[in-house]
Every structure is written in C-alpha cells, then in structure tokens.
Amino acid sequence: MTPVVEMRDVVKRYADFSLGPVSLSIPGGCITGMFGPSGSGKTTLVKILANIHRADSGTLQLFGHTYREREKEIKSRLGYVGEEQFFPRDRTVGWTARYVAAFYRNWDWATYRSLAARFSLTDDKKVGALSRGRRALLALAIALAHNAELLVLDEPTAGLDMIVRREILDTLRDFVSDETRAVLLSSHVTDALADVSDYVALLDAGRIVLHEEKDELLADWKWLHFRSDTLPEHIAGRLTLVRTGQLGSSGLTKEYRRLKAELAEAESSGRLRIANATLDDVMIALVTGR
C-alpha cells in the first residue's frame, strides 16, 4: 500500500537554521506524532508538507504524487490545522465556512453542521472573537467537512483547555478509523498527543532522530531502579538520565527487550525494579544525549 506521505531527503535552509535531510513515511490508518523541542524544525516540516513552504531539495509525495504534478488535488485531500489559523478575523464563522466550501468539490455541509454544533461554533460569531482553541476547532471542522484524507496539525493542543483538547483527540481517533486516512500532528510537548499516536517521530536540531511505532518504542525504553552494584557494568554503563540517591540509582535503557533475560534474576530477587518510560523521557534522553 502506498504511504500517504513519502518524504525523501528533504532539506530547507535558512540563515540561522537548517532542516534535514529528513526522510519520513506516513502510512494510512494511523496517527503519527512528531515531537521535538521548540525550534527543532517541526513547524517548517509541517509547512513543507502543506506546501506553504517549499523545500530546497529532496522529494515529497502525498497520495503518490508531488505538488508539482497535482497541487490542487493534493490540497483538496489535505486538511491543515496550523499553529495559528489564518482565517480572516473580520468575517463570521458562517462566512468562512461558505468561503472555504466553494473551493472543495467534496464539501459536506451535513458533516460541517454536525461538527460546528459539537464544537459550539455559531455561524454569526466573528472569527476574531473566537478563542485560539475555537479557531483550531473551526479549522478542524473545515478539514473534516471537505473529507480530507490526511490531516496535518501543528501544535493542535497548545494552550487549549482540557475539554477542547479532548474534543480534538476524540475527533482524530474517529478520523483514522478509516484505514485510508492518516494524521500527522506535531508538538513540542508529548502529553495527551502521545496517547493517540500510533507512530512517533522525534525531531531534534532539524533531523529526525527516531521514527518508530510507539508501542515498540516504549517496549524497549524502560526505567531501571536499582541498588548500586546490582547491574553488570556493561548494562549500567549504557544507561541514560542516570540519577543516584540515598535509596539507590535509576537510569533509562533503550534495550530492555534485548536485556530482559539478563535482568530477570535481579528483578525477581527485588534488587531491580522496572518501570515504564514516557515519551517525554525518551525525548529528553535522546535530545540531551546527543
């Protein structure tokens, strides 16, 4: 099956920042979370995907085609929810929906009306009077109403209250229940976004340092809490984020499944305790460890 997004060796250079070369493949039917610290190039990458920026080199295919070949078709199959929405602030929600609807052949008013009601978006409200979160929901409603097959969301939950955040995450889950659709979301904080992600990509200093299925990733990354001299040197020496206190030491391993047998004895005797790592832990370990 052709990936929804296929990015190969994409490079974008600015005076003070360089992205890439980045290669990324996003399959259908799943949510890919792209995480990384502020300034790591997430927004640049997302804007290249949405054709707001052009890459200096490399290739980008969406739905098997490049923007050069089928810009209009790709854009009509893509839903973009930026960090900041650029809807005209002096127009109403209803006007914006009607304006955007005119660009799409697959626009579905029933879907839009139902989402607008669910997101509490009233037609006569000025876009400028909406909160940042409501504007993000308006963008999401618009993206879903034109039957987008790929949703690209840049920092979709930043600064939003928990109710709006939950609305967005639930909507994304529903969206990818259709195997042909895909979501790419980017954020500098993992929080709830990590929960809904099937794949995780970590971007640091303009490079993808990790791209893996989330469950596989978290099966390998574990916290080891142990008393000094419990672990063999070759294991203890390769831990990251090591902390030592009065009760013992702890460190993060990225090879838990490979070391499992070797650690079994210490674990069963109670000298070693194993705990799940979070994506934040992985992100910090990879970024600070480079």
Place this chain on the structure above:
Amino acid sequence: MVAILRQYAFLYVTHFFTFSMLIVAPMRAWQHQLYFVPMLLLPVWVTSSVLWSEREGSEQFLRTLPATNREIVRWKFSMLAGACVIYWLLMFLFVAIARPEPHLVGVYMRFITYSAVSAFSFGLLAYIGIWFFGKNPMTAVIVMFMLVWTAFTITVISGTKSGRYQTLTELPIVSMVAHMPKVTPLVLLGLAGVAFWGFTEVAVRIRAMDSPWD
C-alpha cells in the same frame, strides 16, 4: 474560484464607495470637468485595495486552499483589471453625460484610458512587490506612494479651484496625456493582454518561490 472573486469584489466595492463618498461633496460644487478628478485618485484606490487584500494572514490562508498559484494570480489580476475597467466605464459615462465640445472628447478619453492603465499597472506592481519583498516592507512603500499621489492630486485640484486652470483640459497632467501618442483600441487591448499575460507569468514564478513572510 468564484469565492476569491466574491471576497475581492466586496473589497473593491467597499473601497470604491469610500473614495466616492470622499469626493461627492466637492464634486457637487465644481464644474463638470472636475468629475474626472476621481481618475487621478484611481491609483490610490487600487493600491490601497491591493494592500488590504494582502492583509496579515490572507496569503497563508489562500495557500492552504486547493487553488494553484496560477489560479490565484489570474483571479486577483482579473479582479484588478475588472475594477479599472468598471471605473473607466463610469468615467466614459460621465463624458457622455457632460457632452464636452467635440474636440475635447478625444482628450478626455485618452486621459481616462491612460489613468486606468496606470492605476492597473500600479496595482499589479503592488501585488508583485508584496509577493516578492513581503508584506511589511511593501506596506511602507505603498503607503508612501498613496500619500505622494494624494498630495499630487490635491495640488492639481487646488490649481483648478484657485482659477489658475479653468478647465480640466488646461491641467498640465491632462495636457501632457493629450499629447501622448494615439493608440487604437485594438492595439491597446492587445498591449493590455500581453501585459496581463507577462505580469501573470512573473507573479506565478515569484509565488512559486518560498514565501518570505515567515
């Protein structure tokens, strides 16, 4: 694409009425020749409309919608051309109503035609400038242009009101235009078509380069 037309038509119409409101009162008191003074303000009206149409965020908004650069350029330029043609027709109507002496008809027609063409050109350059240099630097340039052009128009009008010039045809700018080479409507249309195509190609290439506003 009708959506773009609808949005910008609203923009030009509101600007048209704003400018009309500004000049209606003085016009009522003056000679009919001064009905052509709005033509002098046409470049200000057009460039301010362009500036407003490219206001913060509108470009990024359009870029996310399924429209190609060529379509966006074509519709924005068409809108600009349409606005100038409508204004030209309006002024043509004034000429017909004012019934000037036969020898002045040609002068008036050339004046309104060249004014419309220059306004259209200024509008195109404003669009291309914004897409090439970015909104912020071009805002300063366009605002400066509007101020200078308005000052120029006021100077011209003052000359007429103070009695230095009795009629429109005596104004230096009109006199200068009247002595410009005559161009047949067919050639003029051809030139306009070539200019439209040329500017469109340039604009499409500029827009295909990376956006400078981030």
